[in-house]
Amino acid sequence: MHYGHELQFGTFITPTNDPPQAAVRLAELAEASGYDLVTFQDHPYQPRFHDTSTLLTWVAARTERVHLAANVANLPLRPPAVLARAAASLDLLSGGRFELGLGAGGFWDAIDAMGGRRLTPGQAVEALSEAIDVIRGVWDQGERARLEVDGEYYHVSGAKRGPAPAHNIPIWIGALKPRMLRLIGRKGDGWLPSLAYLKPGDLAAGNRTIDESALAAGRDPREIRRLVNIGGRFSAGIGGGFLDGPAAQWVEQLLPYVIDDGVGTFILASDDPATMQHFAAEVAPALREAVAQELRHADAANVAETTWVGRSTAVRAKRRAGIDYDALPVALAAHAVEPGDAGYARVKSTYMRGGSPGLVLRPGDAEEVAQAIAFARANPAVPLGVRSGGHGISGRSTNDGGIVIDLGRLDAMEVLDASRRLVRIGAGARWKDVAAFLAPHGWALSSGDYGGVGVGGLATAGGIGWLVREHGLTIDHVRAVELVLADGRIVRADATRNPELFWAVRGAGANVGIVTAFEFEVDEVGDLGFARLTFDASDAAGFLQAWGDWVVDAPRDLTSFLIMGGSRPGEPRVAQVMAAVDSDDPETVLARLQPLAEAAPLIGQDVRITSYRAVISNSDDAAHAAEGEPTARSGLIGRITPEFAHDAARFLDSGATYFFQLRAVGGAVHDVPAEATAFAHRSSEFSVVAFGSSRQQTPERWRELIGPHLDGAYLSFDTEQGDEQVEAAFPPATLARLRAIKAQVDPDNVFRDNANVRPV
Ligand SMILES: Cc1cc2nc3c(=O)[nH]c(=O)nc-3n(C[C@H](O)[C@H](O)[C@H](O)COP(=O)(O)OP(=O)(O)OC[C@H]3O[C@@H](n4cnc5c(N)ncnc54)[C@H](O)[C@@H]3O)c2cc1C
Numbered sequence: 072m073h074y075g076h077e078l079q080f081g082t083f084i085t086p087t088n089d090p091p092q093a094a095v096r097l098a099e100l101a102e103a104s105g106y107d108l109v110t111f112q113d114h115p116y117q118p119r120f121h122d123t124s125t126l127l128t129w130v131a132a133r134t135e136r137v138h139l140a141a142n143v144a145n146l147p148l149r150p151p152a153v154l155a156r157a158a159a160s161l162d163l164l165s166g167g168r169f170e171l172g173l174g175a176g177g178f179w180d181a182i183d184a185m186g187g188r189r190l191t192p193g194q195a196v197e198a199l200s201e202a203i204d205v206i207r208g209v210w211d212q213g214e215r216a217r218l219e220v221d222g223e224y225y226h227v228s229g230a231k232r233g234p235a236p237a238h239n240i241p242i243w244i245g246a247l248k249p250r251m252l253r254l255i256g257r258k259g260d261g262w263l264p265s266l267a268y269l270k271p272g273d274l275a276a277g278n279r280t281i282d283e284s285a286l287a288a289g290r291d292p293r294e295i296r297r298l299v300n301i302g303g304r305f306s307a308g309i310g311g312g313f314l315d316g317p318a319a320q321w322v323e324q325l326l327p328y329v330i331d332d333g334v335g336t337f338i339l340a341s342d343d344p345a346t347m348q349h350f351a352a353e354v355a356p357a358l359r360e361a362v363a364q365e366l367r368h369a370d371a372a373n374v375a376e377t378t379w380v381g382r383s384t385a386v387r388a389k390r391r392a393g394i395d396y397d398a399l400p401v402a403l404a405a406h407a408v409e410p411g412d413a414g415y416a417r418v419k420s421t422y423m424r425g426g427s428p429g430l431v432l433r434p435g436d437a438e439e440v441a442q443a444i445a446f447a448r449a450n451p452a453v454p455l456g457v458r459s460g461g462h463g464i465s466g467r468s469t470n471d472g473g474i475v476i477d478l479g480r481l482d483a484m485e486v487l488d489a490s491r492r493l494v495r496i497g498a499g500a501r502w503k504d505v506a507a508f509l510a511p512h513g514w515a516l517s518s519g520d521y522g523g524v525g526v527g528g529l530a531t532a533g534g535i536g537w538l539v540r541e542h543g544l545t546i547d548h549v550r551a552v553e554l555v556l557a558d559g560r561i562v563r564a565d566a567t568r569n570p571e572l573f574w575a576v577r578g579a580g581a582n583v584g585i586v587t588a589f590e591f592e593v594d595e596v597g598d599l600g601f602a603r604l605t606f607d608a609s610d611a612a613g614f615l616q617a618w619g620d621w622v623v624d625a626p627r628d629l630t631s632f633l634i635m636g637g638s639r640p641g642e643p644r645v646a647q648v649m650a651a652v653d654s655d656d657p658e659t660v661l662a663r664l665q666p667l668a669e670a671a672p673l674i675g676q677d678v679r680i681t682s683y684r685a686v687i688s689n690s691d692d693a694a695h696a697a698e699g700e701p702t703a704r705s706g707l708i709g710r711i712t713p714e715f716a717h718d719a720a721r722f723l724d725s726g727a728t729y730f731f732q733l734r735a736v737g738g739a740v741h742d743v744p745a746e747a748t749a750f751a752h753r754s755s756e757f758s759v760v761a762f763g764s765s766r767q768q769t770p771e772r773w774r775e776l777i778g779p780h781l782d783g784a785y786l787s788f789d790t791e792q793g794d795e796q797v798e799a800a801f802p803p804a805t806l807a808r809l810r811a812i813k814a815q816v817d818p819d820n821v822f823r824d825n826a827n828v829r830p831v
Pocket residue numbers: 421422423456457458459460461462463464465466467468478498518519520521523524525526527528529531532533534535536580581582584585586587787788824825
């Protein structure tokens with residue numbers, strides 16, 4: 072029986088401590104030779120052996136691609152809850168390259184000598200079974216309740232869960248006897264015996280036992296990979312015996328193990344560099360080819376689907392209704408994350424919003440984005456979210472039970488033409504990474520105030536950043552996009568090709584397709600002045616007026632954002648002012664700041680000459696873990712009038728907001744004609760945003776006190792999604808043009824998770 076597993080090759084290296092680096096060098100050689108896996112035996116009682124866990128960690132740091140496992144970890148000396156955490160940590164640190172080989176014990180005198188518990192074979196099976204429950208329980212970070220496993224051998228009471236590993240770490244069990252094989256069928260992900268301990272027919276019999284046990288437990292036998300440790304010798308003459316001859320003989324002798332016994336992984340036990348290299352160069356590719364040929368001609372009844380990328384029964388049990396998971400193309404399935412997958416906790420929510428999608432697709436190129444869109448269209452009953460950096464406020468980019476297309480893997484950056492400062496940036500990149508990429512060239516691209524925000528969401532909407540008054544919106548720097556449309560076409564849109572799409576994508580991009588890459592013309596930006604000033608704003612209206620006048624009357628090299636909140640009893644209300652001055656001359660920077668410094672008592676200040684890159688490096692890479700739904704309202708205004716300042720102060724006093732922000736949006740933004748892009752409100756001076764904790768009070772007070780002063784909206788900051796918001800963002804002529812484009816390229820309204828412009 073062939074189980075449909077892609078054939079893999081590993082090495083089985085003695086973890087010898089003599090000299091200390093020897094095992095590490097062999098592991099590096101294995102990676103360089105093309106092996107998929109490096110394993111070390113785990114006998115923590117051997118006098119001249121490294122501790123295998125420590126060795127694996129070291130090797131993980133010294134390698135980049137190869138997967139790693141103990142062959143197999145000695146459970147009696149490694150408490151399972153700790154083993155689970157160690158495995159998850161190493162998996163995360165190595166980028167999903169750790170697999171868990173696990174053994175019940177065996178050398179009981181040595182285990183006993185090290186303080187481990189001596190068990191009978193029957194007890195050891197039971198203990199291993201309990202340990203698997205503990206390990207999987209610790210990994211299950213999605214489960215809120217603390218872990219309880221009341222076993223005979225492992226009693227875990229109220230253990231905290233996590234971290235979840237980077238990928239579904241398979242548990243491969245080293246075993247020979249039927250009781251253990253039945254346990255593999257019930258709970259394991261792989262069977263890992265050494266061929267030297269097996270008689271002819273043992274593999275087939277073992278497989279039968281495992282398969283029957285798996286089926287009885289409601290599992291698919293293909294969930295269980297079959298691995299074997301092998302050893303042998305390369306020699307010139309044919310006929311030396313099993314795995315004792317030239318490479319061609321090895322291939323011939325190993326082939327039946329794949330075709331008849333379903334072996335998916337051969338692990339070569341050898342510490343000899345020449346043998347390792349010869350096997351990788353001569354046996355592995357030839358065996359792969361022989362297997363492929365054999366499968367092409369094989370009796371279909373004896374051969375499962377050629378590649379098994381299905382999820383385990385446990386993962387499938389957490390699938391959501393309305394999504395035909397099994398119809399997912401293989402390439403997408405390999406990187407998709409489902410609710411039962413280990414990495415789900417890291418992708419389900421966004422920066423602002425808690426979510427529980429049924430499937431997160433992570434395409435690796437535009438073709439796969441097209442496949443993802445087609446898949447979403449074939450599952451129309453569930454919502455679709457599009458995610459780049461997951462910082463959407465208006466855009467949902469997560470949902471409950473739906474599909475999310477996450478572009479995080481499309482984060483490549485390259486310089487296309489240095490003379491024009493033309494760069495190509497993947498939609499999944501973050502702005503702090505873009506800044507770091509541009510900095511060595513002396514360039515920058517004004518984006519926003521937070522480095523964690525994604526390129527895709529911001530550069531399709533506007534982009535009000537630290538250099539906006541001097542260099543305009545982020546969209547004003549877009550020269551072309553690669554865009555995947557609702558019907559799966561991958562198009563380029565620029566000033567001459569698909570100009571209508573190019574117009575729409577700059578301000579309303581979320582409605583017309585998925586941008587996979589942008590071409591930006593960036594600016595030369597040297598060091599700049601950056602100030603964080605805290606003012607006593609007890610006179611809120613007076614301070615708003617002074618700040619607004621200061622910004623509008625300043626040269627364009629100054630851009631400033633202001634944050635105010637409610638005041639605490641007994642403390643003055645404070646205003647936080649951030650300001651960038653595009654000059655590395657301290658005198659110029661101070662001259663720009665001076666007028667504001669005189670407007671109100673200054674209670675805190677930090678002014679420095681720094682780089683744009685440093686300013687935007689203000690986010691970490693932690694996974695998003697928001698819960699619930701945010702409430703935010705936003706709009707655009709012209710100059711700050713005394714009336715606005717008065718009403719804004721009343722709004723603050725009402726307690727309707729805990730975070731009230733104004734961003735300068737004038738200067739160079741005004742230079743672009745209103746009809747040039749779908750972002751049409753080109754005469755505004757400020758964007759106003761209020762976050763509140765009440766879904767009733769915040770919108771009501773906003774409507775009453777701020778609403779009358781607004782003239783348009785920048786949608787990115789508003790959590791409301793109705794027609795009113797869409798009409799506020801897009802003036803009538805812009806909206807009519809957008810609706811006509813939408814009717815052409817997305818008549819079925821596939822892209823609707825963000826301030827939806829419905830097709831005419
Ligand atoms: C902490 C924080 C600070 C911010 N600061 C600023 C700021 O200073 N200036 C500013 O202008 N904005 C700012 N924003 C708003 C931000 O620009 C938007 O929320 C933006 O949509 C986030 O982009 P993202 O890719 O991270 O979000 P995501 O949540 O990934 O996407 C948001 C929405 O954008 C659309 N979208 C995403 N990727 C694509 C794509 N590749 N193609 C087509 N549509 C796509 C989708 O509809 C999606 O729902 C800020 C937001 C936060 C949370």
